[in-house]
Amino acid sequence: MTRLAILLSGRGSNFLAIADSISAGRIPGTEIAVVISNKPYVAGIAAAEKRGLNTHVIQSKGIARAEHDAAMVACLREHKVDLVCLAGYMRLISPVFLEAFPNRILNIHPSLLPAFPGLDAQRQALEYGVQVSGCTVHFVDENLDHGIIVLQRSVPVLPEDDEHSLSERILHEEHIAYSEAIRMVLSGEYEIQERRYVRKLAHHGGAETWRTPSRYSSS
Numbered sequence: 530m531t532r533l534a535i536l537l538s539g540r541g542s543n544f545l546a547i548a549d550s551i552s553a554g555r556i557p558g559t560e561i562a563v564v565i566s567n568k569p570y571v572a573g574i575a576a577a578e579k580r581g582l583n584t585h586v587i588q589s590k591g592i593a594r595a596e597h598d599a600a601m602v603a604c605l606r607e608h609k610v611d612l613v614c615l616a617g618y619m620r621l622i623s624p625v626f627l628e629a630f631p632n633r634i635l636n637i638h639p640s641l642l643p644a645f646p647g648l649d650a651q652r653q654a655l656e657y658g659v660q661v662s663g664c665t666v667h668f669v670d671e672n673l674d675h676g677i678i679v680l681q682r683s684v685p686v687l688p689e690d691d692e693h694s695l696s697e698r699i700l701h702e703e704h705i706a707y708s709e710a711i712r713m714v715l716s717g718e719y720e721i722q723e724r725r726y727v728r729k730l731a732h733h734g735g736a737e738t739w740r741t742p743s744r745y746s747s748s
């Protein structure tokens with residue numbers, strides 16, 4: 530079983546979508562080992578407790594990033610976590626944390642990156658006047674909302690949209706995208722090539738077998 534950790538700071542709708550996908554068999558061979566919040570009393574933790582999952586609150590307020598991240602890493606190791614999924618986790622990840630889980634930390638962001646990184650991405654999209662927005666699941670690196678893109682899903686921005694309606698439409702796609710991205714990463718079928726996340730080349734069968742002389746030679 531691949532052991533996931535979910536890190537959140539709030540309501541936890543992406544966490545619940547991932548948990549539902551696992552229950553429905555859409556991310557095979559996977560379980561949620563632990564749900565961790567850096568804030569107390571959040572809905573995401575209450576929902577995780579209700580589902581009987583392991584939960585921890587590791588408060589970050591007033592604590593130096595390095596110290597807080599060391600506590601996070603210790604907790605993740607204790608739960609033998611393979612893949613870390615940030616789902617509304619409102620905190621930057623320090624190098625110590627990144628080094629502990631190289632290419633093993635995912636995040637979801639409510640825009641088509643690299644457009645509109647940071648806070649209030651949906652409002653940024655409306656204010657800029659884009660006609661298409663969406664969500665991005667990406668590997669986390671040392672820069673904010675910058676790591677290699679695993680998967681994006683787009684939505685139209687409608688003339689009558691406000692921040693609420695656009696956020697709702699994007700969130701619906703987030704709930705599909707995150708599970709699919711986790712499935713892709715855990716499948717072992719994809720690899721990073723420079724900044725692109727692409728399907729590995731098949732070395733047997735497939736294209737090589739049907740590219741036969743009878744179809745492709747000039748004789």
Ligand code: GRF
Pocket residue numbers: 537539540541542543544573616617618637638639700703
């Ligand atoms: C989502 O919009 C996500 O893209 C962003 O924070 C929000 C978290 O929502 N990073 P939820 O807590 O998963 O409901």
